[in-house]
Amino acid sequence: DQQVKQNSPSLSVQEGRISILNCDYTNSMFDYFLWYKKYPAEGPTFLISISSIKDKNEDGRFTVFLNKSAKHLSLHIVPSQPGDSAVYFCAASVGSGGGADGLTFGKGTHLIIQP
């Protein structure tokens, strides 16, 4: 049973426009959410996170929104740049205190920024 779902395998956006990547989760115990970015032949790198006590977290061009009642989060990238072309993974965990269970990842969304 997939607990973290990214229903769009790919997304194409024009350079300069807003990219919106979506993620849904089913486990109501999840209270910490992260986005990772992955280029081909490289490991994922941390992008941004949000705790369930917040509904928004912003870091430069990246903003993550959390809607707990809908069990939905989204990553907004504004403006989109060619270097943003990558696979984006949504991830979730129970607790943010450095627990050893790791993260539960979605299947990823391949973002393609068109010039």
Added chain:
Amino acid sequence: DVKVTQSSRYLVKRTGEKVFLECVQDMDHENMFWYRQDPGLGLRLIYFSYDVKMKEKGDIPEGYSVSREKKERFSLILESASTNQTSMYLCASSLVGQGDEKLFFGSGTQLSVL
């Protein structure tokens, strides 16, 4: 900067071979993980370890084992490699009590089993 190093970027092995994937981290992290990434399936947790000589099964441990003899090193072992173990393998580490679940990943090992 945290550095997680995986010993090989690319490996080609034959069916039935015993395969060792090595991972070393240099930030004294307690937790270490092995994931595999497959197209359309995302990242799936194979095994993790929260201390030396401790190991826990993840979501897909079948066909794998692990070893953690030293804090900085976490090895993934394929006892008898099979073609369905062809995948990108990713090692990660994290620090207990840092206040978030951020994982630091290595660059990955692309394993092909022929």
